[in-house]
Amino acid sequence: MPLAESWQTAEIPGPKKASLIIKPDIADAIIRRAKRPIMIVGYGAVEYEVEGIKLIECLIELANKGKIPVVVTASTAREFLNRGFSPAALMPAVDIGNRLTDPAWKGLDGKESYDLAIFVGLPYSMEWTILSGLKHFAPYLKTMTLDCVYQPNASWSFPNSTIKDWAANLRGIVENLGD
Amino acid sequence: MVELRRDSVNVKIKELNSDIAHFRDLSITIGAITKETWVEPMGPTPYPSLTTLRSWDLKLLERYKPFYLPFCDLCCMCTYGKCDLTGNKLGACGISMAAQQSRTVLLAACIGASTHTAHARDLLTHLIERYGEDHPINVGELNVDIEAPLTRLVCGIKPVNLGDFEEVLDYCEKQLTQLLSVTHTGQEGNNLDFESKVFHAGMIDHVGMEVADIAQISALGFPKSDPEASLADLGLGTVDIKKPVILVIGHNVPPATEIIDYLKTRDLMSEAEVTGICCTALDMTRYSAKAKIIGPISWQLRYVRSGVPDVIVIDEQCIRADILQEAQHIHAPLIATSGKNCCGLPDRTHDVPDEIVADFVSGKITGALILDPVKVGEVAVRTALAIAPKREKHKLLPTHDELIKLAKKCTGCVLCRRACPNDLPISYAVKAAAQGNISGLDELYDDCVGCGRCESACPQKIPVHSIIVAAAEKKTRDESYRIRTGRGAIQDIEIRKVGGPLVLGEIPGIVAFVGCANFPKGSREVAEMCMEFAKRRYIVCTSGCSAISAGMYRNEEGKTAYEIYPGSFEAGGIVNVGSCVSNAHISGAAIKIASIFARRPLRGNYEEIADYVYNRVGAVGVAWGAMSQKAASIAAGFWRLGIPVVVGPHGTKYRRMLLGRSDKEQDWYVYDARTGEKVYGGPVPEHLFFAAETKEEAMVMVAKLTMRPNDTSKGRAIKLTNYIDLHKRLIGGMPHDVHLLVRKQADIPLTMKEDIEKILKEMEWTEHEIPDPTLLSRMIRKSKEA
Structure with a gap:
């Protein structure tokens, strides 16, 4: 499977494409370097399960270790609340995307703009278009995706991966953040 | 010089010497020369130009700023390009990414509006030829006085006969030419001006749609605002496949009505099945409820490949571009009937039917272009009757064993999934089928949009779509539903009954399910949403492919939405207005609420009526599977009226949303028409164009978007009850923005008092007044200075 091709074959954006996260250390360094990261979790995150572990549990661990506020979209909140994790906000994906393009927006806590937005679990084409909006209209913001497919409009994306490799990468990121 | 135009007469005199006076550069405008039967004085904006309503558009766009979602980093529209527009770069012509996105939206809206308007023109021309220009307009007998609310509002004329619509379409065509010219290189460069023109295209689109539907309702005897319009059969399972079967696809109904007439006049209706897909099917059942609807646009491939149709007749719009090849595969002759979609076929319009039928039956030709609906009626029927025994329903779908054999060719490259718009797990299902388990393929059938991209992508040439449909053969046989045929306009009396409760908020809103079938998870979601809102006593409207999808699901008692809920425009009704062009009756109903219930002047008075609708009428459109450019222009027509x-x-691919910011208090001030004060009206409706990730998110958002600043406390409490209840059930927990939506203590629903008051206390909420809201300073009854 080609690593750095759009997962949806025809959704090719143009000259500016995401850099590959080829190993967990890269994602780890990006998260550590960010002063104000935020994570946006779509409903797809609820549906993934690898070797008996739900993706959402991995994301909760990541958010806790990285002290990353989480915005949940659609009906994802319930899954987080059931696991005793309170998301920072519940907001539709286009809404949070829109706010991130506003340089004057000081974030959910009203303190400061975000400098890294981590996306995971939105429908592929919806995430694609929202990341495109951010690529073009939020130049101060870096974006990263944690999905198992390549999202060319992010600043950084995993390559197209098998679920097993992807799970291993996510575990790697979470474990590294704990160091 | 005297300039004679349909919409006005201008007399310009350069210099005139007479006994009375000496004139220089005298210009007199007299207005339209019409058969005047309407006493209402002309409003300020009859036949608006590209810029007449610009200030209204900019008011909306100030509140709902575009959130751009570029579908491409480049512009490739002229030979300077491709131009890279990333990183704030400008194109060779100087265009920015924001302007380029709005320009693309305008292009889409122009395509959509032109399509409806051209459809209206062809239909009107045909009906005038057939019935005469003096054929009276009649959309609802004595129950409808305001027969053409959009035409009256936009053009300032009251049409009486079919011929009166000629000048309306002249106007639409002129505006569309102007609008399209705006997208040329070196014209508009400002994104918001592009957006204003998108709204203009949308408004024109609704006028064009209104003309088309009123013309066909009036001349073809469709149901006339009838809440009890007949139920018709829907679904592949309703077709008697032992009979010769004709399939019509598209939107322009005359060829289909001629087929029915030919059968009826020869007493052959029971000898053949007339079936349809997409809007022609809907309109055909308005002509004869004995015709059958197979399904929405996404049913084309699966129905054709089933081999059931013996003859396929296409007209215009939403027809697969490969329909000729698909027809040839099942040995079914194809008849193209529109100059807009000739399919490369020989023109047999002027040949005698005997010859054409003989050529079809002998196999000498596989398709023909016939631009005469009457001749199409005869050729289609005679060919179907003659060819059916020979074809023996030759189908393209594999048997179970063939399916397994085909699945074994799969190498697991996953290109099928990567081509699927809904990212369906096709390769897993094919892999399982290769082992003899076809349940995965069967499951895919429900979510499949029928585009066929999976098999185009397959390097092993596996007919992926066909094996999905073959695996679901039992399901297709069971597709047997009932749909209420499109009733057309909303009666004035219905508007009078619901106007008050709607404006006061006691009926929580109008929710219109419109548009195409590019659904993320199949038709079922539309049906479920319709039933939920009807159950909650909203007025639910349906049209086009969504109207069809709404009927393709049964509840536990085995009934479809149309069998459970009444077809009247009332709380808890599900109103199928008809085909795509019938969407005009939904915007028309909102306009009629302002005109009939609130008695606002209608004639050429767009801004005031839109201001009324925006601030008072809790209407929301839902285009859950919006795919086409027509869907874009339909949406734009709703936006200009202030309807979210x-x-x-998939809607994010329309390249931009129009989103409000509930966190910016300053964005939500309105004039209080009573005092002239600018007061906080609250973030309602929060968005004008919004893409939801899931059905659940959409339903919660719809409930929120029906709120308007004018809601009474009782009405707001009802709307809040629905919003909070849906949020709790579908999303989980209390919504985070309740404090922004409660204006006064009296707004709080009694059953939720404790939970809401807790939030209000936490958010340090304070009461604010309910204004008499308007965005227009001229609507202030008592100015501040006075």
Whole structure:
């Protein structure tokens, strides 16, 4: 499977494409370097399960270790609340995307703009278009995706991966953040 | 010089010497020369130009700023390009990414509006030829006085006969030419001006749609605002496949009505089945409820490949571009009937039917272009009757064993999934089928949009779509439903009954399910949403492919939405207005609420009526499977009237949303018409164009978007009850923005008092007044200075 091709074959954006996260250390360094990261979790995150572990549990661990506020979209909140994790906000994906393009927006806590937005679990084409909006209209913001497919409009994306490799990468990121 | 135009007469005199006076550069405008039967004085904006309503558009766009979602980093529209527009770069012509996105939206809206207007023109021309220009307009007998609310509002004329619509379409065509010219290189460069023109295209689109539907309702005897319009059969399972079967696809109904007439006049209706897909099917059942609807646009491939149709007749719009090849595969002759979609076929319009039928039956030709609906009626029927025994329903779908054999060719490259718009797990299902388990393929059938991209992508040439449909053969046989045929306009009396409760908020809103079938998870979601809102006593409207999808699901008692809920425009009704062009009756109903219930002047008075609708009428459009450019222009027509539209996740590909910011208090001030004060009206409706990720998110958003600043406390409490209840059930927990939506203590629903008051206390909420809201300073009854 080609690593750095759009997962949806025809959704090719143009000259500016995401850099590959080829190993967990890269994602780890990006998260550590960010002063104000935020994570946006779509409903797809609820549906993934690898070797008996739900993706959402991995994301909760990541958010806790990285002290990353989480915005949940659609009906994802319930899954987080059931696991005793309170998301920072519940907001539709286009809404949070829109706010991130506003340089004057000081974030959910009203303190400061975000400098890294981590996306995971939105429908592929919806995430694609929202990341495109951010690529073009939020130049101060870096974006990263944690999905198992390549999202060319992010600043950084995993390559197209098998679920097993992807799970291993996510575990790697979470474990590294704990160091 | 005297300039004679349909919409006005201008007399310009350069210099005139007479006994009375000496004139120089005298210009007199007299207005339209019409058969005047309407006593209402002309409003300020009859036949608006590209810029007449610009200030209204900019008011909306100030509140709902575009959130751009470029579908491409480049512009490739002229030979300077491709131009890279990333990183704030400008194109060779100087265009920015924001302007380029709005320009693309305008292009889409122009395509959509032109399509409806051209459809209206062809239909009107045909009906005038057939019935005469003096054929009276009649959309609802004595129950409808305001027969053409959009035409009256936009053009300032009251049409009486079919011929009166000629000048309306002249106007639409002129505006569309102007609008399209705006997208040329080196014209508009400002994104918001592009957006204003998108709204203009949308408004024109609704006028064009209104003309088309009123013309066909009046001349073809469709149901006339009838809440009890007949139920018709829907679904592949309703077709008697032992009979010769004719399939019509498209939107322009005359060829289909001629087929029915030919059968009826020869007493052959029971000898053949007339079936349809997409809007022609809907309109055909308005002509004869004995015709059958197979399904929405996404049913084309699966129905054709089933081999059931013996003859396929296409007209215009939403027809697969490969329909000729698909027809040839099942040995079914194809008849193209529109100059807009000739399919490369020989023109047999002027040949005698005997010859054409003989050529079809002998196999000498596989398709023909016939631009005469009457001749199409005869050729289609005679060919179907003659060819059916020979074809023996030759189908393209594999048997179970063939399916397994085909699945074994799969190498697991996953290109099928990567081509699927809904990212369906096709390769897993094919892999399982290769082992003899076809349940995965069977499951895919429900979510499949029928585009066929999976098999185009397959390097092993596996007919992926066909094996999905073959695996679901039992399901297709069971597709047997009932749909209420399109009733057309809303009666004036219905508007009078619901106007008050709607404006006061006691009926929580109008929710219109419109548009195409590019659904993220199949038709079922539309049906479920319709039933939920009807159950909650909203007025639910349906049209086009969404109207069909709404009927393709049964509840536990085995009934479809149309069998459970009444077809009247009332709380808890599900109103199928008809085909795509019938969407005009939904915007028309909102306009009629302002005109009939609130008695606002209608004639050429767009801004005031839109201001009324925006601030008072809790209407929301849902285009859950919006795919086409027509869906874009339909949405734009709703936006200009201040009616929000919710689309599914694929809707972000329309390149921009129009989103409000509930966190910016300063964005939500309105004039209080009583005092002239600018007062906080609250973030309602929060968005004008919104893409939801899931059905659940859409439903919650719809409930929120029906709120308007004018809601009474009782009405707001009802709307809040629905919003909070849906949020709790579908999303989980209390919504985070309740404090922004409660204006006064009296707004709080009694059953939720404790939970809401707790939030209000936490958010340090304070009461604010309910204004008499308007965005227009001229609507202030008592100015501040006075």
